[in-house]
Amino acid sequence: MNVLVQTLGFGIVSASIIAVGAMGFTIQFGLTNVLNLSYGATMTVAAFVAYLTEQAGINIWLGMVLGGVAGAVLTIFLGKTVFKLYARRGTRLFEMVMVTLGLGLVIEYSVDIVARDKIYSVSFPQGASFHLGAATLTASQLALVGVGIVIFLALEALLRLTRLGKALRAMAVDPGLARSCGIPTNRIVNATWLISGFLCGVAGVIYVINSLSVDYSTGLLFLPVVLAAAILGGVGSPRGALLASLLLGVVTELVAAAGFSSYSSVAAFGVLVVVLLSKPSGVLNAAARKVELTV
């Protein structure tokens, strides 16, 4: 029983690491329809920004904000230049995913050149340990869970309570209709790039705080689980992404706790596969709907 409680505790920590990235990915994908595989490369850039701020002696929580800003700036830049260019040329959705993959390679290996192909260690005090029932978590782990919750609540509030959020949701459902209703689509798209880019950057920093090192491939290694959570949770839904992250986090830790650590991530992706097989409605509906790039 104690093992189960501890595993749940770990699962929640893992989930909060995945969730921020997944929430950013899901709103970006939900609105723009770009399945952006360069998202991982953007996380890497933000992770390096955090590393540099740590080296400069700046507080890591401030580093997290700076990493987020870096992610937002890079994302809107790519959105307004690269993605827009391709959308104008009539690039189709499945071609766009390949464009983003190529873009990801270009960014990653540019970072690799700047970083001279090295791995950089980050030292980060974990703080005191807290005992919550049978689970033991450190202050920094609790802080990461806190960050996850705060970001989720803020995102929900934004989507439900503000005019921007309403416009966002309207556009995600039907961009054409939203446009004809007088919603300034361009501004909404910009807001989406900025918000999702910020979350992407923060996610990169969170990953580094947990794994304590960064190199050019950091983001790419982290991307699959973020993607899985976003797809599993239903595209465009931060709530779904959070729940999916929880599911993935707990499943991963449970399987590892049961002694099959080689298969822990497999089990998590097994969940994704089962969902695709048994209840593909979310995915299928998207396919049946007329979907276009909105960038």
Next chain:
Amino acid sequence: MGHFSFYLSTIVVYFGIDLMAAWALNLQYGYAGVINFAFIVFQAAGAYVAGTVVLGPDTGTNSYQHYILGANLPFPVPLLAAALAGAVLSAVIGLFAVRRIRRDYQAAVMLIVSLILLQVVTSDIHLFNGANGITGIPHPLYTALGFSLSSYQWVYALWVLALCAVLYVIVERLGRSSWGRSLRAIRDQEDAAASLGLNGTLLRLEVFVIGGAIAGLSGGLLVEFIGAWSPGAWGYAETFVIFTALLVGGVGNNRGMLLGTLIVPILVLELPTFLPTIGYPGLIGAIQWIIIGLAWMLFLLLRPRGILPERRFRAPRPLADDTVRSAAARWVARVLTLGRPDMAPRGPRLGAAAGRAPVPDDVPVAGDPAVATARVRQAPSGADEG
């Protein structure tokens, strides 16, 4: 010169194997639009199986490598086993991956599959000896043939090229068969094709499995040549190399694959090893990947159909000079397609009976994928799934 000839034979073998891989990927992506970002996994499956079925049973006495499927199968059974391994794995993964889902989802799922399987094989040392991989795989028939190693390398190169020639005939014929046309139909207009009674998921599964078998075969040929296989050889990024050859050479064009394979794995990746070292070690490698990334972006922007775009398939010609050669090739294709009439190439007489006249190649016709694409591009929101 002896050493140089040795090197050259290696390059020819690699060229042939990459070419096979590119054709397999072209079947899947070029013909049917399946974005298989896990392609290298199927090549690896073939390599592992072809390797372990000649290593002998794993009795556990050998402390340095453990593996499954150990056996002592004679040439050429290991190659068939490799193709079978690729096909079986494709069938399993295809069951969820080639359903009618958005193709960008499909790409993402495939990428995840590639990373996960690599991780499983690396971490679970009981499958194929984990990270250290399997080693000591003998060259097939090396002692039986009695050649020197350098002569053997050329024999092997010719063997690979001969298989390439057979494979070319098969993939071309498959492409021109009614089955091939059905693939293009579901690729370009799945709704319309479905209304004509075509089962898109089944067709995609079929092409996925055939492509997987070819990938497995290419992996088997590679491992029998190099003698070892480990996770280092099939990182997810290896798929992108072959995909780049496809995008550059020409999507849907088997001859374009020839050009693409020459340009990407040989010119872009092999030639720079002759350059003097610049900067820190690894800089050239990083630049190569940036070039590959830029190639994807530029080709998708400026020439999304590659240097040699897909040829509109021609109507059959009722010609008298139907040679023994092509008859034999058709027979091979028929055997390999297990007698499925829709996969067999259409015979001249069949076409003649249908009363279709040859059409010059450069005149666009309805049903031409190029036309379909053009239509989609004019009204993207009207596309079935982008």
Next chain:
Amino acid sequence: MSSHRYLRRRTGGTILAASLATVFALTGAAGAAPGGSSRPALAKGSGSAINEAIIIAYTGPVSFEGGAADSGVYPAVHVIDAAGGVMGHKMNIITEDDRGDPADAVPIADKLIATSSNLVGVDGPGTASSPTVVPIINAAHITDMTIGGNARFDHAHYKYMWRLVPPDPANGEAMALYAKSKHYTKVAAVFGATTGSQGDLPGVLNGLKKINATLVAQVTLTPDQASYRAEAEKIIAAHPQVIMTESDGTTAATFFSELEQLGGLVPIIGTTATDISTWLDAVRKGIGATTFKKDYTAVIDGTPQTTAATASYTDGLKAVESKVPSPWTQWVTNPYSGAQFDGIITQALAMTDAHSTTPKVYNTKIEAVTEPGKGKAVVHTYAQGVKALKQGKKIQYVGVTGLIRFDKYHNSFGNEAAVTVDTSDNPVVVQTITEQQIQKLG
């Protein structure tokens, strides 16, 4: 129509022909150019330059191999040239990146052999690519000093291959012997799932069995996971007295910091591969310098000892500082670079002894310059060796890694040492485990 068809056919044929012709032309043109990644420098000595090649992973998951190789070979070539070269021939270094990929490595090795004139010796490859590369170099009859730890080469006959690092299992067995001396009976094994990281594991398992210790937990760490908390819990639940470990630094830092947070950190015994700056630095940051100093020991190949060989190596390293990953001081005590330094010196001494730079000739003299023997002059540097040979003496080279003795499969086991590290990552020997002890255990 038939002419149209003919044209089409020919187009296809032309493309194929053109493709093949281009492959031939490109490789041919390149073959005519001076081979290798670095152009041979103009010979300055009395003889023409001879080429020594490094073929190893400079990129990819095991790219650390490249830095260690450069840090062994460049200093060796420097001290050889400083002592007048090999019979007047200056030595030039060619580097090839095999990417740690056994498949990619094949054409790279073939190209190296094909395009390098005057190639007298090879250093490398590492564990990942050695199964495919060693046979190629052996078939070309070129003397090869490999550092691949694969147990595959423990009992394989490759006439031109020599291995100066003990096979990985020997390192693992030495770890067990060290544990026995510290009276540890409950041991946990934590090994990363990458090539190289699992090489020691069979030795550890075998060694623990032989010393009657209990393996209370065995965990495989899949690299680059965000967390290893479940694995850490498993270790804690098993209550080991000590953890034997090898993995990459990134993975180790995450794992051990989590283990520490959970209050389960016990003494750690690392391997030769954890005794490198990147690993030490990452884990030290992960668990804190004080805890690290208290809990970390490594069992490494060779016995770091200060002889004339060390001084010669240090001088060489300093002289080629710009060519090795900084800080250069980290390599002084790195057993891999030390072994590769010894490998090149051994080759050069064998050439001098054989009066030939031709591998087919001097390869038979390798053991003649390393094997202990009565009346042999023990030398620690290249200059000493050349001088003794000129005086007509027989020599035994004892290098940076100590005694070199090849068995009939050309493996030199050598002694091992348990070390701790000081603040600048230099090893401090706490115990020596001899070759005989390890062999006896086996």
